[in-house]
Amino acid sequence: MKKLSLLFTAMLVPLLVAGNASANSSVTKAMSDSSNWASWGGDYAGTRYSKLDQINAKNVKDLQVAWTFSTGVLRGHEGGPLVIGDTMWIHTPFPNKVFSINLADQSINWKYEPKQNPDTIPVMCCDTVYRGLAHADNMIFLQQADTTLVALDAKTGKKIWSVKNGDPKKGETNTQAPIVVKDKVYTGISGGEFGVRGFLAAYNIKDGSLAWKCYSMGPDSDMCMNPTKTMAWKDGKMQPVGKDSSLKTWKGDQWKIGGGTTWGWFSYDAATNLVYYGSGNPSTWNPVVRPGDNKWSMTIWARDADTGEAKWVYQMTPHDEWDYDGVNEMILADIKVKGKTRKALVHFDRNGFGYTMDRVTGELLVAEKYDPAVNWATHVDMKTGRPQVVAKYSTHQNGEDVNTKNVCPAALGSKDQQPAAFSPRTGLFYVPTNHVCMDYEPFQVEYVAGQPYVGATLSMFPAGKVTGDGTNNLGNFIAWDAGTGKIKWSLPEQFSVWSGALATAGDVVFYGTLEGYLKAVDAKTGKELYKFKTPSGIIGNVNTWKYKGKQYIGVLSGIGGWAGIGMAAGLEGDTEGLGAVGAYKALSKHTQLGGSLTVFALP
Amino acid sequence: MRPLFITAILALFTPFMVSANDYPTQARVEYVLGCMDSHGGQSYNTLYPCVCAIDKLAEAMPYQAYEQAQTLSVMIKTPGEKGGAFRDAPGARKMVKNFKQLNEDVEKLCWVNKPTAEK
Numbered sequence: 215m216k217k218l219s220l221l222f223t224a225m226l227v228p229l230l231v232a233g234n235a236s237a238n239s240s241v242t243k244a245m246s247d248s249s250n251w252a253s254w255g256g257d258y259a260g261t262r263y264s265k266l267d268q269i270n271a272k273n274v275k276d277l278q279v280a281w282t283f284s285t286g287v288l289r290g291h292e293g294g295p296l297v298i299g300d301t302m303w304i305h306t307p308f309p310n311k312v313f314s315i316n317l318a319d320q321s322i323n324w325k326y327e328p329k330q331n332p333d334t335i336p337v338m339c340c341d342t343v344y345r346g347l348a349h350a351d352n353m354i355f356l357q358q359a360d361t362t363l364v365a366l367d368a369k370t371g372k373k374i375w376s377v378k379n380g381d382p383k384k385g386e387t388n389t390q391a392p393i394v395v396k397d398k399v400y401t402g403i404s405g406g407e408f409g410v411r412g413f414l415a416a417y418n419i420k421d422g423s424l425a426w427k428c429y430s431m432g433p434d435s436d437m438c439m440n441p442t443k444t445m446a447w448k449d450g451k452m453q454p455v456g457k458d459s460s461l462k463t464w465k466g467d468q469w470k471i472g473g474g475t476t477w478g479w480f481s482y483d484a485a486t487n488l489v490y491y492g493s494g495n496p497s498t499w500n501p502v503v504r505p506g507d508n509k510w511s512m513t514i515w516a517r518d519a520d521t522g523e524a525k526w527v528y529q530m531t532p533h534d535e536w537d538y539d540g541v542n543e544m545i546l547a548d549i550k551v552k553g554k555t556r557k558a559l560v561h562f563d564r565n566g567f568g569y570t571m572d573r574v575t576g577e578l579l580v581a582e583k584y585d586p587a588v589n590w591a592t593h594v595d596m597k598t599g600r601p602q603v604v605a606k607y608s609t610h611q612n613g614e615d616v617n618t619k620n621v622c623p624a625a626l627g628s629k630d631q632q633p634a635a636f637s638p639r640t641g642l643f644y645v646p647t648n649h650v651c652m653d654y655e656p657f658q659v660e661y662v663a664g665q666p667y668v669g670a671t672l673s674m675f676p677a678g679k680v681t682g683d684g685t686n687n688l689g690n691f692i693a694w695d696a697g698t699g700k701i702k703w704s705l706p707e708q709f710s711v712w713s714g715a716l717a718t719a720g721d722v723v724f725y726g727t728l729e730g731y732l733k734a735v736d737a738k739t740g741k742e743l744y745k746f747k748t749p750s751g752i753i754g755n756v757n758t759w760k761y762k763g764k765q766y767i768g769v770l771s772g773i774g775g776w777a778g779i780g781m782a783a784g785l786e787g788d789t790e791g792l793g794a795v796g797a798y799k800a801l802s803k804h805t806q807l808g809g810s811l812t813v814f815a816l817p
Numbered sequence: 818m819r820p821l822f823i824t825a826i827l828a829l830f831t832p833f834m835v836s837a838n839d840y841p842t843q844a845r846v847e848y849v850l851g852c853m854d855s856h857g858g859q860s861y862n863t864l865y866p867c868v869c870a871i872d873k874l875a876e877a878m879p880y881q882a883y884e885q886a887q888t889l890s891v892m893i894k895t896p897g898e899k900g901g902a903f904r905d906a907p908g909a910r911k912m913v914k915n916f917k918q919l920n921e922d923v924e925k926l927c928w929v930n931k932p933t934a935e936k
Contacts, residue, residue, distance in 0.1 A: 341899065652901070674902040674905045679907075708888075709889075709892065728892055750891075751891060751892070
């Protein structure tokens, strides 16, 4: 009897520890107060919706700039700051500085600047961007470009621990924002253009030790897949994936450099205890040399937050032939689909289809084009879940060294990482989009670790050239009904919209443009209500918070060039191609330059 | 000033309009501050030529076109695949080249780059 109870106590201890970790949800608490903006998406569901309504459709026209903050860092500023209580944390592109700002007077509480090897820059495929921080348990989590994951004391900026998440010498880098659930921080990896094999990693927040790491492809154990329990959509219903579901879809051991990187956004649902995210394109870009479906690249993943085990998967673009990365955000919302309220996951994929899934079971509910120009597939077959590829737009069927013309969307997708927003008040999703098509020519390449492994030549142009409707805009900002898969309204934008949207209870939707405008539109009609030109183009996400009774709207601007200087300052150095950051060195004497946070409020 | 090629630069994005001299105060101030900054700092020596230059630009092209040309001039430098749409759009490179030429022309006309004692 005695022995038994001892055993029982011993079993109880770890249970209690785990219990503490989940009860200690500083994150949930911070998110539940709408004065805060506590994670990239505002909440775990990634809705980018705020209950604040002081700024509304009637008075938004009176917005004024309340204050600005210059980061002093050039290059593209993606993501947006976190706000909790009287403190804001701002991140920057490489070298990934972090500023803690006192909201009372906008003074700097502390600044953290990591020392990173500049050799990281050339292996970053698409500018030296960074999309944001995570906050939990009085810690700030910084995911550096060189893959170092750092925990900082949120009050002092002192480093608590750091861990290497990858190796830039092999082309592994990081750009995405981590998230924290319970006692773990989750991060992914970039580098699909370098043959990196993608994964989701969970680190214990108390000491940075690795809890688990689950890959996008390879043997079942590498992927944390359970052949009998992990489910996928097959013949119109969810079925177990079966043994070696990935290995069977690759030639030889190509999966080892298979891509499927994880550089997008992560969402979480406490009710299902699942973390949701997407995996990117298979490597190389040349589809001819990698026959098969290349599972599980281009896939929506639902993983158990504690163990990493995959609950369900859905591959959107089997055997990708166009670089339609599947990494875009997963928005968790309860919406009506065919008259029934569903616990849905809504995802606007680069491939041009807007997917509505059941986030509990993984069932495919809706898959429709959210840009009418999309032509690479006629539709998604709802029984097999497979896109019906149009032969003349198949870069594989056309083969190596053949230029496949007028494919829509272009490789960048109908939408890239810039996250959409969802308003429960209108039931609509607000989506920043690209309206761009391309010519695509694959060619043969050899893999060398740390070297680009692209194998395709691309040329891009406005979608109007293909649709022949006489338009030449490169973007649209749309409102989408995810229950029916229909566009409610669409605002043409001259340039692609690369800024993350924000929806608020004031029935105003905000987004930024590449010209530098912050725009506010009516959530119901799309009517433009306000615009203001910030110092540079906007590729950041619009956030909102409340401090001392006042609602604020904030957005980072900065796309690497400078509006006020323009062509006059000799910025015309050739920066095409990969990693050309050095061209901006001459500007360092201009201390005022760099990305800016512009903060708005009502007078 | 060669107003002729302005038609060419704008062909892609906006139909040519007679310039309305419609630049907002903010745009003019930003230009002048940036221009002064990159030519020796704030002084009357840099103020006058920079004011002259933005006035000439505003006479040469409407604000919307200026804004588009300027945005494109920045976006065309986006590295890698992301910049593709800007580099490859028909007429885009030409537009940027012509916009640069226009800037150089007004700078020359307004003596923006004249040698100054202060360095």
